[in-house]
Amino acid sequence: MEKCGTTDLYQRISIHPHIVLSPAKELQWWTRRRFFYQQDGAFPGKQQSDEYKLRHKGSLVNVPLKHYYAFFDKAAEAIGTSVSDANSSTPYHHMITGDGSPNVIYWNDFAEIFSAVDRNGPKELVAHQLASLLPESKFICILREPTDRLYSSYLFFNRGVTRQSFHNAVTKGIELFNDCVHKYSLRYCTYSWELKERVGSTVNLMQGIYSVMVRDWLQVR
Numbered sequence: 001m002e003k004c005g006t007t008d009l010y011q012r013i014s015i016h017p018h019i020v021l022s023p024a025k026e027l028q029w030w031t032r033r034r035f036f037y038q039q040d041g042a043f044p045g046k047q048q049s050d051e052y053k054l055r056h057k058g059s060l061v062n063v064p065l066k067h068y069y070a071f072f073d074k075a076a077e078a079i080g081t082s083v084s085d086a087n088s089s090t091p092y093h094h095m096i097t098g099d100g101s102p103n104v105i106y107w108n109d110f111a112e113i114f115s116a117v118d119r120n121g122p123k124e125l126v127a128h129q130l131a132s133l134l135p136e137s138k139f140i141c142i143l144r145e146p147t148d149r150l151y152s153s154y155l156f157f158n159r160g161v162t163r164q165s166f167h168n169a170v171t172k173g174i175e176l177f178n179d180c181v182h183k184y185s186l187r188y189c190t191y192s193w194e195l196k197e198r199v200g201s202t203v204n205l206m207q208g209i210y211s212v213m214v215r216d217w218l219q220v221r
Helices: 006-014 051-054 064-071 073-080 128-131 148-159 163-183 186-190 193-199 210-219
Strands: 035-037 060-062
Touching: 051 193, 073 163, 148 163, 163 186, 163 193, 186 210
Parallel strands: none
Antiparallel strands: 035 060
């Protein structure tokens, strides 16, 4: 989860001799970078904003999976040189690589592109797609006291803020969230991108509802 010490963990893990790093800690391909609004038959030259893509959700184009795998070309080369007994029918190595994107646990703004979204929320999450394509993957999840995490995130994404502005933003967000759960389920409101936009994406209030997200991840098969 964001603002829970993921960078510190990433740096500590990277010291281990059996770790081969990807080109960046947070590739974010499984969430926001796997779609583009395609115009004039070509992908744009730079990353489009989440807000822009959400407005054009009906016209988004899926970036091919090979683009994600290409991030790991150099890591694969490094791992290839470490294979022991290459002549064996079962060559083996101890090396590990991975993706340190913390937003995969909660970011499902494009879920309705893959499956239905009803009053209980999206039927299919990023977690299901990862389990389907990378079934042997291992995941490390770090959580932090939710109020501390929220305040840290607010300071990171906003400039010139005060404790009072944080209080006002969170109070407004809680009111909007309570209105949502009076109409829909807790799970629906946790993943609702419309609610996130109303609350304000720099507040990140729903990221603190760990019980919903962790339960979903544990139930994925």
